[in-house]
Amino acid sequence: MSTIANKKMDVTVLTGFLGSGKTTLLQRLILEAKNKGKKVAIIMNEFGSFDVDSELLGEDISSKSLLNGCICCSLKDDMEVVLHSLYHKEKPDIVLIEATGIAHPVEIVDACQNPTLIDKVNMPFIMGVMDGTRYLARNRYTKQTKQLMEDQMLYAHVIIINKLDELTQQDQTTLTQSLSSIAHKPKLHFTNYSNIENLEDVNKVELNLEGERKHHHGIQSMSYTFSGPIDMALLVQFLRQLPDSILRIKGFLKFQEEPDQTYLFQYSYGVPHYEPEIMNMPLTIVIIGESIDKAYLRNKLDMVNFS
Ligand SMILES: Nc1nc2c(ncn2[C@@H]2O[C@H](COP(=O)(O)OP(=O)(O)OP(=O)(O)O)[C@@H](O)[C@H]2O)c(=O)[nH]1
Secondary structure (H helix, E strand, O other), X not given: OOOOOOOOEEEEEEEOOOOOXXXXXXXXXXXXXXXXXXXXEEEEEXXXXXXXXXXXXXXXXXXXXXXXXXXXXXXXXXXXXXXXXXXXXXXXXXXXXXXXXXXXXXXXXXXXXXXXXXXXXXXXEEEEEEEHHHHHOHHHOOHHHHHHHHHHHXXXXXXXXXXXXXXXXXXXXXXHHHHOOOOOOOEEEEOOOOOOOOHHHHHHHHEOOOOOEOOOOOEEEEEEEOOOOEOHHHHHHHHHOOOOOEEEEEXXXXXXXXXXXXXXXXXXXXXXXXXXXXXXXXXXXXXXXXXXXXXXXXXXXXXXXXX
């Protein structure tokens, strides 16, 4: 049970393509959190300027800007530093992160749930925001851009279909049908100016009685800590049996063959990568995936750990 002193921070991430309405939604979320008396911190990751009204922010809100890069790639480490600093110095109840329009949601979750942050930051709640008209016309873009636009929705816990004023009834039906193929069935909200009518309800659905967010569906994370050096062959066997729904693993390991050496271990798209680490880190790994079977993975990892 977490105490006030070590309470994990809630994180909400706004993803969505350029110009979709993320800043507009951010302003609404800030107001909503403030009205509920929550301590808010925001992280803006923009290529351009920071344009949230300073009066809206007020003195009690801490804001950090990560500029000229993307938190899902070049600024990933910077984001980790900012989250550590917020946790230790400002202790907000909630951190609202607005990602750049080109950020990939899995990478952002990866940045927020790395092994040094897993005990400080709850699994981020991902809100996918889209400009409905632009999304409908996504075939006009390159294959990579189209994929990114779809992935930004695919991994969202809720989807905001914004700029409703520009959508016909037929457009709305087409969008609803197209998004209904997402396996975890995220709730869809059609909005004007990112104005979710029942924002209260969106949050209520996601909060359990202890005030912690729970996600039954969509992207999830879990951590596992090894008690000592492990057998590399068993780890490789474990990795070979992983389902495709496992998107990322990151953490620190030691192997029985070389028990004094710590390795930074990363697994992405089925490919493992090991790098010697000079610091002596806790032997914790974080697994990120879609609807992951935590009990099954924990069981398999126990076999690697205790063999
Ligand atoms: N017509 C219309 N315009 C909107 C709506 N919501 C937002 N806009 C406008 O769309 C533009 C982009 O909105 P933002 O909230 O800045 O979008 P963003 O996703 O933060 O944009 P980037 O930071 O560039 O990725 C602004 O000029 C908004 O005023 C809407 O529902 N309808």
